[in-house]
Amino acid sequence: MAFVNKCLALLLAGAALCAAADKEKSVFQPGPAASYPAHLTVSNVTIAAAPFETDEQARPAFGKNNPYKYGILPVLIVIQNDSNETLNLEGMKVEFVGPDRVHLDAIPADEVRYVSGGNKPGVMSGPLPTGPKIRRRKNPLDSWEIEGRAFSARMLPPKQSASGFFYFQTGIRSNSQVYVTGLREARTSKELFFFEIPLQR
Numbered sequence: 323m324a325f326v327n328k329c330l331a332l333l334l335a336g337a338a339l340c341a342a343a344d345k346e347k348s349v350f351q352p353g354p355a356a357s358y359p360a361h362l363t364v365s366n367v368t369i370a371a372a373p374f375e376t377d378e379q380a381r382p383a384f385g386k387n388n389p390y391k392y393g394i395l396p397v398l399i400v401i402q403n404d405s406n407e408t409l410n411l412e413g414m415k416v417e418f419v420g421p422d423r424v425h426l427d428a429i430p431a432d433e434v435r436y437v438s439g440g441n442k443p444g445v446m447s448g449p450l451p452t453g454p455k456i457r458r459r460k461n462p463l464d465s466w467e468i469e470g471r472a473f474s475a476r477m478l479p480p481k482q483s484a485s486g487f488f489y490f491q492t493g494i495r496s497n498s499q500v501y502v503t504g505l506r507e508a509r510t511s512k513e514l515f516f517f518e519i520p521l522q523r
Contacts, residue, residue: 409514416502473487
């Protein structure tokens, strides 16, 4: 009976840990597009862009590992479709434009973990003849949040919104912008006018 009680206690503890992990993953909730200082409306479609630079900004989305500390600038994109047409986002392209007007493409979310090149492993001396033991440090850019919070919507129905991050290997500077192209009306394939959104630091 004591064994059964112990197993039951372990199962309940495991369930509590899983629930806590799920709760932690669901904390981040972007606001409406128009609520961000940097937003632009074209043809009843509003797009907001917000760079996540500080630890305070990054914590709700990425936890303690702020990607900007490791050379990656996350930019949150929020799209609100107030038109009467479904938008096809398959061909959407988001670029970072610096003050020098050079355009940078976003890094695919599944490739961000490779950008830093990884840290050199720490070496711990060990007994011969096996040689030193290798202690590998965890790559801070290899976390579920990077891919899990990336922009992934492909279609956006009328009166709906979509959001997610795009990642750029750059620093944030004054007079930088985000350039968004490739949004089309799903029914007509008509491309919307481009969005050029000044980033607010």
